[in-house]
Amino acid sequence: MRIEATFYTCSQVDRNSVFTMQTWLVQLYYKFTTYRAGLTKHSLPIDNSGIAASFSYAEKGSRNPEKPSIVFVHGLSSNKETWIPIIKNISDDYHCITVDLPGHGETIGFQEDIYTIDKFVEKLKLFFDEMGLTEPMCIIGASMGGAVVCMFAIKYPKYVSMICLLAPIANEASETDLIRQLRTGVYNALLPETPEELRQMIHTQTVKRLKLPEPFVNGFLRLRLRLLEEHKKILTSLLGYDSSLIEDHYQQLRQVNCPALILWGRQDKVYAVSGAEFFCNLLPNSECVVFDDCGHFMAIDKPEETARSILTFFDSNANYQYMAILDRAFPIDIRINF
Numbered sequence: 001m002r003i004e005a006t007f008y009t010c011s012q013v014d015r016n017s018v019f020t021m022q023t024w025l026v027q028l029y030y031k032f033t034t035y036r037a038g039l040t041k042h043s044l045p046i047d048n049s050g051i052a053a054s055f056s057y058a059e060k061g062s063r064n065p066e067k068p069s070i071v072f073v074h075g076l077s078s079n080k081e082t083w084i085p086i087i088k089n090i091s092d093d094y095h096c097i098t099v100d101l102p103g104h105g106e107t108i109g110f111q112e113d114i115y116t117i118d119k120f121v122e123k124l125k126l127f128f129d130e131m132g133l134t135e136p137m138c139i140i141g142a143s144m145g146g147a148v149v150c151m152f153a154i155k156y157p158k159y160v161s162m163i164c165l166l167a168p169i170a171n172e173a174s175e176t177d178l179i180r181q182l183r184t185g186v187y188n189a190l191l192p193e194t195p196e197e198l199r200q201m202i203h204t205q206t207v208k209r210l211k212l213p214e215p216f217v218n219g220f221l222r223l224r225l226r227l228l229e230e231h232k233k234i235l236t237s238l239l240g241y242d243s244s245l246i247e248d249h250y251q252q253l254r255q256v257n258c259p260a261l262i263l264w265g266r267q268d269k270v271y272a273v274s275g276a277e278f279f280c281n282l283l284p285n286s287e288c289v290v291f292d293d294c295g296h297f298m299a300i301d302k303p304e305e306t307a308r309s310i311l312t313f314f315d316s317n318a319n320y321q322y323m324a325i326l327d328r329a330f331p332i333d334i335r336i337n338f
């Protein structure tokens with residue numbers, strides 16, 4: 001409350017310094033919640049064909065050769081910090097990694113003219129290889145990140161011991177009015193440009209009614225606006241996918257045999273809850289959990305429940321996941337020679 005009062009006083013002094021302080025406020029908030037969730041932030045430099053690039057990621061717990069790492073992939077115009085409320089509820093017995101996708105958060109140097117899900121998949125693969133994360137992992141994706149995780153699991157099954165999808169981009173039948181509005185070229189419902197639009201976006205995607213202080217909303221918006229053009233390009237690229245082709249892409253999930261957990265909020269206004277059944281029917285080894293009183297942002301509406309569902313499913317598939325690790329270390333053709 002005292003911080004707020006200070007910022008209001010400054011707003012009469014100089015608009016620019018207020019904007020700067022409002023972004024600081026959000027960055028300070030990120031720093032504090034990252035720390036409190038047990039995460040530490042890192043940067044991984046990459047030589048992106050001559051351009052200096054780097055992935056920004058955060059980590060909790062430590063690698064265990066017998067237990068898969070858990071990697072979290074955020075959605076469109078999100079960032080690694082959106083996972084904090086969920087990771088706060090995961091003990092450091094589990095090795096967790098959150099990463100900023102190209103064009104998002106503090107990951108830099110991977111700008112593209114056209115973004116495809118496949119490009120995100122390749123960049124994720126690059127991140128894993130540079131991190132030395134080549135053993136099977138539990139990979140979790142929300143929304144657009146869920147589509148990335150699906151395509152990653154199809155293309156690189158050896159890197160995957162389990163997947164978890166939080167309301168991923170789904171079939172045409174699950175598209176909502178919001179998606180149809182995006183298709184008319186109006187992006188503000190997902191990519192807000194004013195504080196009011198940002199409040200509306202959060203309101204649409206959550207059931208919980210958050211009381212967000214104005215300086216915080218402004219700071220959050222200013223951070224997002226820095227990447228707005230990039231996010232518009234990504235959304236335009238995504239909307240270029242033919243609806244029927246999306247379902248064709250997803251048909252390949254029938255070959256993904258690893259355990260798959262699908263989570264959805266019953267009040268999701270981005271992709272309707274019917275999407276849960278679509279994915280459950282495709283994935284041969286899947287389980288589906290639908291949360292009541294939950295919108296598209298599960299990390300806000302159901303953080304504890306989401307963490308609990310993930311860990312319960314992770315633990316109950318420990319044997320399968322351990323076999324996946326063994327299989328990677330000693331492929332079947334090597335074992336036959338013993």
Ligand SMILES: CCCCCCCCCCCCCCCC(=O)OC(CO)CO
Pocket residue numbers: 074075076077078117142143144145147151169179182190238239241246249250270
């Ligand atoms: C494998 C085929 C893929 C074809 C993709 C074609 C989809 C067209 C619609 C895109 C609509 C994009 C919606 C993403 C929403 C999202 O990510 O929400 C964030 C918060 O904004 C949640 O964290």
